Amino acid sequence: MNVTYQNIKGTFDILPDAQDGSDAPIPGSPAWQYVESVIRDVMARYNMLEIRTPILEPTPLIARGIGQLTDIVAKEMFAFERGDTQYVLRPEVTAPVMRAYLQHRLDQRGGVQKLFYIGPCFRAESPQKGRYRQFHQFGCEVIGSPDPRADAETIALMMDVYAAFGITDLRLRLNTLGDEQSRPRYREALQAYLAPHADRLSETSRQRLRTNPLRILDTKDERERALLAGAPRLIDFVDDESRAFYEEVKALLDLLDIPYEEDPFLVRGLDYYTHTAFEVESDNLGAQRALGGGGRYDLLSREIGSKQAVPAVGFAAGIERLLLELTARGLPLPGIPAPDAFLVALGDEATRWVFATARTLRRAGLRVALDLKGRSMKAQMREANRQRARYTVIVGKDELAARQAQVKHMESGEQVAVAFDALAGFLLEHRAAVAA
């Protein structure tokens, strides 16, 4: 079978079993299902409700929402035009969720909307470890609350997702970006400080000095970091109210025993953040060490056209990176599930009986496999063994005559006769304990 087409660069297929053909293996679909189910479970415990928005969004929503000057919008979007509409494959989900919130007037339902999502996003970056062009994010958005408890709850939820996988030692970095008033003041001060040293900045940083100086703060360039060590701190520019808000977020995290590191240089890549910003990172992921991050984005609703500001906070995290982290830690991921029974038939009559009986057993709730290729008994047994079936149910002429099947426990090799009528009951009773 010669291959004619391949998946698009930076995308991958999720097969039933893990792909070992790559240096950065993609776990199989059972592992993905498991990870998603754990995420859903934690979301449920926080009383988060799922929202599913389209993969395709209007380009202006994304461009205005996350900022024209961000790398994502400037060079990483899969966007196209059709007729007079501009479409984009969503590069993140926060702006779409806010769009849905405004469009459906969810604010009119009273209370705070607590929404979560799991799904694919797209960015046209060059792929590397833990970074793909189609990747998968999960996250939550708490919309409608200006209260620092919303921030702390969001962070607690994110940490509890990792904790649910047994990961409790991640680094949580925390910062405040101030509000609408303090940010411009700080921006000017930073520009004033850096301008005389422009010759020591990289080309991109020089550009950002004019357009988006805060982004220079998270540079990895050693020389620039040294320069920034003496730079003015944002915390010194925020007003009392913002400072009190930040202090309260920290106090709430302390209350929940969630350790964090304050990092005055933490600024996130998207323009819509104000106040709280946070990021969770691991040492196991190479250059892509951020597992997830988020913050408060009270300005987003107005950016995308709402007349009123809607206070909101949320986080987003990468599923590929979570999977990478789980693998790096040697945490177990489920593989292909084993059938409760594999039905083995000898002869035409038995084949028909087995085909019908498979359905009966399946309707009784059992995972049942059988041969669909007309293979020899030996081959059927081999297949049952390969699939790690718990039992084989063997039926030929003799069994049909006696109306009882030979039921073989594959691991021990023990075999007993079970009356046809008692088959489902026997298999249900001896079913493998449901895997975690």
Add this chain to the structure above:
RNA sequence: GUGACCGUAGCUCAGUUGGUUAGAGCGCCAGGUUGUGGCCCUGGAGGUCGAGGGUUCAAAUCCCUUCGGUCACCCCA
């Protein structure tokens, strides 16, 4: 967008200074067992050597281009 490394059976790899029909292990299929898997033995299928071009009497091997992968820069999940 930039740089480094890497592309030989489904997988992991070998392939001598370019030299006949490109190999191994695992996996797959079948037989040894006429109604019983795993272990063992035997046999078999499976490769346009990523693709295209060039050098040469001769290319998996040398050169160029291209595609893909991996990692890093950038940025981010």
